[in-house]
Amino acid sequence: MKQIVISSLEETNELAQKIASLLQGDGLLCLSGDLGAGKTTFTKALGKALGIDDVITSPTFNILKIYEGDIPLYHIDAYRLEGLSQDLGFEEVFDETGVKVVEWYDYIADILPKERLEINIALDKDNRVFQIQAIGKKYEDMEEVL
Numbered sequence: 532m533k534q535i536v537i538s539s540l541e542e543t544n545e546l547a548q549k550i551a552s553l554l555q556g557d558g559l560l561c562l563s564g565d566l567g568a569g570k571t572t573f574t575k576a577l578g579k580a581l582g583i584d585d586v587i588t589s590p591t592f593n594i595l596k597i598y599e600g601d602i603p604l605y606h607i608d609a610y611r612l613e614g615l616s617q618d619l620g621f622e623e624v625f626d627e628t629g630v631k632v633v634e635w636y637d638y639i640a641d642i643l644p645k646e647r648l649e650i651n652i653a654l655d656k657d658n659r660v661f662q663i664q665a666i667g668k669k670y671e672d673m674e675e676v677l
């Protein structure tokens with residue numbers, strides 16, 4: 532587990548940039564944290580870092596949004612599902628090559644691959660503490676250099 536204290540949007544962008552390059556075009560990021568913690572903001576920064584030109588919006592009402600760039604970004608927000616994750620019909624996205632980001636991942640825990648980078652964003656006064664937990668070799672290697 533690694534903790535990174537973020538105190539500005541610029542620092543969010545820097546962290547996203549670093550994670551984007553370490554992913555090397557493929558991987559799963561699972562985001563948690565209270566409403567308004569900054570999960571979508573981090574995903575937007577990641578999209579920018581991946582070279583995606585489209586504006587990334589919260590997929591709350593769509594659940595899954597796909598952004599086609601050199602590296603595709605799959606953005607899932609499971610908030611509205613609250614555990615009703617059976618037969619969603621998009622489990623296959625986790626087999627695709629690309630960057631997969633899941634907000635409120637606890638709600639679809641049963642369909643998520645085990646290996647991933649878990650990022651919990653905790654608000655602490657004006658700061659955001661990114662608590663990063665790697666599961667699996669690829670992600671452990673990443674966490675080490677973050």
Ligand SMILES: Nc1ncnc2c1ncn2[C@@H]1O[C@H](COP(=O)(O)OP(=O)(O)OP(=O)(O)O)[C@@H](O)[C@H]1O
Pocket residue numbers: 537538539540543564565566567568569570571572573589634659
């Ligand atoms: N690193 C940051 N620096 C400054 N402001 C931030 C940062 N991250 C997020 N914010 C601000 O916090 C607010 C909420 O952010 P965001 O929508 O990303 O949260 P969220 O975790 O996705 O919320 P939800 O659970 O509703 O999906 C936004 O107004 C955003 O601008």
Ligand SMILES: [Mg+2]
Pocket residue numbers: 570571572589608634
């Ligand atoms: Mg959000």
